[in-house]
Amino acid sequence: EAQVTQNPRYLITVTGKKLTVTCSQNMNHEYMSWYRQDPGLGLRQIYYSMNVEVTDKGDVPEGYKVSRKEKRNFPLILESPSPNQTSLYFCASSLYARVRDEKLFFGSGTQLSVL
Amino acid sequence: ILNVEQSPQSLHVQEGDSTNFTCSFPSSNFYALHWYRWETAKSPEALFVMTLNGDEKKKGRISATLNTKEGYSYLYIKGSQPEDSATYLCAFCPYSGGGADGLTFGKGTHLIIQP
Numbered sequence: 001e002a003q004v005t006q007n008p009r010y011l012i013t014v015t016g017k018k019l020t021v022t023c024s025q026n027m028n029h030e031y032m033s034w035y036r037q038d039p040g041l042g043l044r045q046i047y048y049s050m051n052v053e054v055t056d057k058g059d060v061p062e063g064y065k066v067s068r069k070e071k072r073n074f075p076l077i078l079e080s081p082s083p084n085q086t087s088l089y090f091c092a093s094s095l096y097a098r099v100r101d102e103k104l105f106f107g108s109g110t111q112l113s114v115l
Numbered sequence: 116i117l118n119v120e121q122s123p124q125s126l127h128v129q130e131g132d133s134t135n136f137t138c139s140f141p142s143s144n145f146y147a148l149h150w151y152r153w154e155t156a157k158s159p160e161a162l163f164v165m166t167l168n169g170d171e172k173k174k175g176r177i178s179a180t181l182n183t184k185e186g187y188s189y190l191y192i193k194g195s196q197p198e199d200s201a202t203y204l205c206a207f208c209p210y211s212g213g214g215a216d217g218l219t220f221g222k223g224t225h226l227i228i229q230p
Contacts, residue, residue: 004158035220042119042220043159043204090158100208100217101147103161 002027006091006107013081014115021076021110023091029105031094032074033058034066036087043090049074050097081114088112117141119207121221128195129229135191136224138205142186149206149218150179150190159204162190195228202226 004025013019025032033048035058045058049068063085065077074093078085091107120139128134140148147166151159163172168183176193192199202223209217 040222042222043206044220045218098217101164101166103149103164104151104159104218106151106158106160108158 002105004091004093004105004107006089006110008110009108010111012113012115015082016080019078019081019112021078021089021091021112023074023076023107024072025074025093025105026072027093027095027105028071029093029095030071030097031102032068033092033094033104034064034074034076035090035092036060037090038087046076046089081112083114086112086114117207117209117219119205119219119221121203121205121224123224124222125225125227127227127229128192130195130197132195133191133193134195134226135189136203136226138188138190138207138221140186140188140205140207141209142184144209145183145186145207146210146217147208148181148183148188149208150188151204151206152201153204153223154201162203190224192226195226197228197230200226200228 007022034046035043044060046064047066049055089110092104094102094104122137149164150162153159163179165181170181172179178191181188202225204223206218206220
């Protein structure tokens with residue numbers, strides 16, 4: 001089944017404890033991206049990647065890192081999480097490097113709470 | 116930062132009634148407009164990707180129209196059913212790139228179908 005797999009679904013952590021949220025897609029998509037969703041705000045992009053070893057900042061990249069060593073995986077790393085990073089996170093992928101007129105496929109989401 | 120507005124923010128509709136809501140976006144440099152449905156506890160799923168002025172797309176009881184010259188798109192749901200309850204997101208992509216990679220999401224319209 002074609003899908004974007006994101007783990008974990010729920011994560012509670014404490015300030016400063018490094019964590020990684022994994023994202024993997026099995027559709028050979030070139031484009032992958034991370035978004036966060038906060039109440040009253042639209043989906044905001046954190047980082048994106050148009051291909052292996054190519055990553056770029058989105059609108060809200062501060063406090064996050066990503067890597068794209070393989071085409072299928074795009075982990076999100078929080079080196080030193082803070083409470084303002086408490087949010088619902090989505091990974092998404094799309095067939096081509098430029099996402100413009102190709103639909104996004106979303107993962108199931110990760111609800112992160114930083115205490 | 117591009118302004119993508121969705122209205123209304125929330126909407127309560129009786130089962131069987133038809134409804135519609137709006138996505139407004141800048142009318143200059145249009146490239147594509149995406150619609151996604153996001154059900155509670157699930158991930159957003161693509162409904163339509165629209166690129167041409169005057170375009171109309173249909174998927175079952177859901178349809179969408181696009182007016183790029185005036186900068187709006189309507190999403191219509193005919194004969195609402197409880198399973199239509201969801202948040203509907205639009206995302207705008209300008210020709211020259213909007214958000215970091217081109218997609219800027221609205222905050223969504225939260226639709227509740229009342230039996």
